[in-house]
Amino acid sequence: MRAVRRIAEGRVELVEFGVPEPGPGQVRLEVLAAGVCHSDLHVVDTAVGDRWPRPFTLGHEVCGRVTALGPGADPALLGRQVVVYAPWGCGVCPRCLQGRVNYCDARRTLPAAGVGLGVDGGMADALVIDAWRLVAADGLDPGFAAALTDAGLTSFHAVAGSRDRLDVPDAVAVVIGVGGLGHLAIGILRELTAAQVIGVDSRPSAVDLALACGATAATAPDTAGELVREISKGRGADVVIDFVGAAATEELGATLLRTAGDLVIVGSGGGALAMTKPDPLPAGARVSLPFWGTRPELAQVVELGRGGGLTTQVTAFGLDEAPRVFDALRARRVVGRAVLVPASPLSRRSG
Ligand SMILES: [Zn+2]
Ligand SMILES: [Zn+2]
Numbered sequence: 001m002r003a004v005r006r007i008a009e010g011r012v013e014l015v016e017f018g019v020p021e022p023g024p025g026q027v028r029l030e031v032l033a034a035g036v037c038h039s040d041l042h043v044v045d046t047a048v049g050d051r052w053p054r055p056f057t058l059g060h061e062v063c064g065r066v067t068a069l070g071p072g073a074d075p076a077l078l079g080r081q082v083v084v085y086a087p088w089g090c091g092v093c094p095r096c097l098q099g100r101v102n103y104c105d106a107r108r109t110l111p112a113a114g115v116g117l118g119v120d121g122g123m124a125d126a127l128v129i130d131a132w133r134l135v136a137a138d139g140l141d142p143g144f145a146a147a148l149t150d151a152g153l154t155s156f157h158a159v160a161g162s163r164d165r166l167d168v169p170d171a172v173a174v175v176i177g178v179g180g181l182g183h184l185a186i187g188i189l190r191e192l193t194a195a196q197v198i199g200v201d202s203r204p205s206a207v208d209l210a211l212a213c214g215a216t217a218a219t220a221p222d223t224a225g226e227l228v229r230e231i232s233k234g235r236g237a238d239v240v241i242d243f244v245g246a247a248a249t250e251e252l253g254a255t256l257l258r259t260a261g262d263l264v265i266v267g268s269g270g271g272a273l274a275m276t277k278p279d280p281l282p283a284g285a286r287v288s289l290p291f292w293g294t295r296p297e298l299a300q301v302v303e304l305g306r307g308g309g310l311t312t313q314v315t316a317f318g319l320d321e322a323p324r325v326f327d328a329l330r331a332r333r334v335v336g337r338a339v340l341v342p343a344s345p346l347s348r349r350s351g
Contacts, residue, residue: 035061260284
């Protein structure tokens with residue numbers, strides 16, 4: 001089988017592997033789609049890749065079909081279309097036992113951050129995985145379902161953390177960075193809250209995508225202040241979710257915030273924000289750094305996806321196109337989510 005792996009800093013390649021056999025409690029998936037995420041770029045391009053010295057197959061957004069069972073795995077799983085709950089945890093700490101594997105107490109010392117982030121992931125023809133990580137996703141488009149596991153789940157978890165500040169009259173939410181995660185966040189905000197949603201992105205194509213996903217309005221960063229003031233009647237945004245996390249977007253987020261608003265930083269863009277009083281953050285502000293989401297939340301996101309209320313832009317590529325897709329993501333030429341589909345005609349042709 002084929003798998004996409006980081007072979008040197010900044011470089012991924014498709015390599016040949018033997019098909020892995022599932023162990024006790026595990027299953028083997030035929031991978032139907034695997035999302036390509038900015039986190040993958042961080043792993044490939046930066047020292048983050050050195051955090052996990054053992055080489056591994058990328059791909060932490062996975063949709064697949066169960067094709068083989070290890071000893072003890074439930075026979076009813078065979079043939080099911082599923083998605084993978086990918087955050088890595090120790091499995092025994094109080095957080096892991098609550099299903100909050102994304103906030104495992106041992107996170108800093110774990111051998112991986114997730115499936116495809118330190119241990120073998122789903123950018124491959126097949127993946128062996130613990131059966132407890134599976135969430136049923138029968139009937140959903142595989143590319144869409146794959147995107148729900150990180151782009152969807154991370155957005156859902158970020159929104160869930162600020163529900164108290166969104167469930168107020170005339171709430172305004174701002175989404176900075178309308179990429180793979182941000183465009184799903186807009187749909188999730190529309191589905192779960194009554195807030196007016198404003199998308200902010202420097203790319204005109206992403207501004208259009210924000211509107212297509214149900215944003216009340218969308219604009220470029222330089223006009224975001226004016227637009228937020230207008231829509232919020234001068235109060236500012238109740239919640240700003242920053243999917244970029246660069247210095248410029250964090251500073252912008254702070255200026256857009258209403259008093260006692262939430263600044264939710266999801267992106268790992270290397271920004272640093274001054275936490276001084278009284279400025280730049282307004283009085284009463286809360287800052288949070290959510291990471292991924294819980295397994296029960298993934299089940300809720302999949303249900304939301306079934307409901308049809310989430311507009312997504314997912315573009316499929318062959319597995320062998322991975323190097324080109326990584327380059328496109330690096331150059332910010334991917335609009336919405338890119339997914340690798342091992343069984344695509346192009347993949348078969350050159351695989
Ligand atoms: Zn990701
Ligand atoms: Zn743990």
